[in-house]
Amino acid sequence: MTRSQIFRAMMLALFACAAIAPASAQQVPLQDKPFAEHKIVLQLSDSDVKKQALVLSVANNLLKFYDPDKVAIEVVAFGPGIDLLHTGSDRRKQVESLIAQGVRFDICLNTVDTIERETGKRPDFIPAATPVQVGVGQILFLAENGYTVVRP
Structure with a gap:
């Protein structure tokens, strides 16, 4: 491979990564x-009823x-x-x-998928819960977009 071919291949890979990154960020609105x-x-990663x-x-x-119009609250479970x-x-x-009242509850699909793999049955959840692929990823995304993370 010549230097120019290597350069072209690297540029194509870079453009492909740039095109993919915004698409994945848009999956968690x-x-x-x-x-x-x-x-x-609000992070919820514990099954303790008190928490x-x-x-x-x-x-x-x-x-x-x-x-309520001046505060955005999102619970990520x-x-x-x-x-x-x-x-x-x-x-x-x-x-x-x-x-x-406008609070959003996100549910981690990775966790749901794990439960389904381990038990053979997909658990039923409140229909109004918003599915997100990766709960921790959603918390990171929100933090990067001005949200304060609180773990009561």
Whole structure:
């Protein structure tokens, strides 16, 4: 291979990577709250009911403290934290109430896929939960876009 062929191959690879990167970033959309002055992402990676209650309490308190139009709250559940979003969860009504008030609940599809592989059954989750491929990736994406990460 000549130097010019190597250079062309490297440039093509670079352009291909540049084209792929924005597409993957677009897979995890931001909330539609253009006037939000405060952006918070709450991490939930624990199945402990006390921690789940704390996450819900923090989201609820933020809605009371700030004008709901001025705050964007996103709860990202992954690993054991997705238990909160099961259709049979004891806290389903609380989650759905927060969703109705504009709080977004993301569920990690990698975790869901792992559960399905291990049990042979895909778990049922609250339909209003927003599926994201990688929960931690969603937290990173939000942090890079001005969200403050809180892990109650």
